[in-house]
Amino acid sequence: MQIRVRMSMSADGYVTTPDGWPALTADPAFVSGQSHGIREFLVGCEAALMARTTFEPALTTDRWPWPTLNVFVLGSRRPEGTPDHVVSDSDPGRLLEKLGSANQGGDVHLVGGPRTIETFRALGALDKLELVVLPLLFGDGLRLTPSLSPDAELTFERERALPGGSVEIVYGLT
Numbered sequence: 001m002q003i004r005v006r007m008s009m010s011a012d013g014y015v016t017t018p019d020g021w022p023a024l025t026a027d028p029a030f031v032s033g034q035s036h037g038i039r040e041f042l043v044g045c046e047a048a049l050m051a052r053t054t055f056e057p058a059l060t061t062d063r064w065p066w067p068t069l070n071v072f073v074l075g076s077r078r079p080e081g082t083p084d085h086v087v088s089d090s091d092p093g094r095l096l097e098k099l100g101s102a103n104q105g106g107d108v109h110l111v112g113g114p115r116t117i118e119t120f121r122a123l124g125a126l127d128k129l130e131l132v133v134l135p136l137l138f139g140d141g142l143r144l145t146p147s148l149s150p151d152a153e154l155t156f157e158r159e160r161a162l163p164g165g166s167v168e169i170v171y172g173l174t
């Protein structure tokens with residue numbers, strides 16, 4: 001099992017739009033239905049791991065965002081309306097243990113955001129950081145750092161151009 005982060009960001013380095021939405025949602029290519037490589041990314045994944053703040057909007061959408069994945073949520077409380085099959089915990093180490101015991105050999109998509117990524121990186125649990133750099137400039141928003149420690153050591157593994165003008169860059173964490 002590998003824990004793999006996949007984050008979209010603007011070309012000027014913001015992972016959210018100025019009003020706090022994930023960077024990807026501002027891309028016209030996303031609005032017109034292009035996947036930015038997420039389908040290929042999810043082929044080897046069996047679970048999604050995220051923080052309460054990233055999870056909560058899914059409770060009010062028409063379509064459940066993770067139909068093929070087991071979902072694990074880090075947060076001090078379990079949001080009202082959370083389906084029974086979602087596993088939650090307030091302690092990141094305990095949540096990792098639950099993730100490990102449920103694992104059948106597939107990878108884990110760590111959805112975010114930056115504070116949660118740092119929480120699992122600091123525990124030594126993060127294996128890959130995959131960035132999707134969008135052909136957009138935001139001028140403002142949330143950056144990956146300093147929530148994610150600038151001390152994180154990245155090793156370049158591969159890159160590819162995606163339809164719609166984005167570039168995927170994959171780093172390993174040491």
Ligand SMILES: NC(=O)c1ccc[n+]([C@@H]2O[C@H](COP(=O)([O-])OP(=O)(O)OC[C@H]3O[C@@H](n4cnc5c(N)ncnc54)[C@H](OP(=O)(O)O)[C@@H]3O)[C@@H](O)[C@H]2O)c1
Pocket residue numbers: 006007008009015016020021022023024051052053054074075076077090091092111112113114115116117119142147
């Ligand atoms: N560009 C992208 O691909 C992408 C992807 C996902 C998210 N995002 C964006 O990221 C932003 C949120 O990022 P963020 O860094 O502010 O917050 P975050 O990491 O999404 O969530 C923070 C929450 O996680 C829980 N948490 C984090 N570390 C913890 C720890 N050590 N122990 C216990 N609980 C812990 C806490 O929940 P409690 O408050 O319940 O304690 C905390 O409030 C959103 O605007 C979202 O749009 C972007």
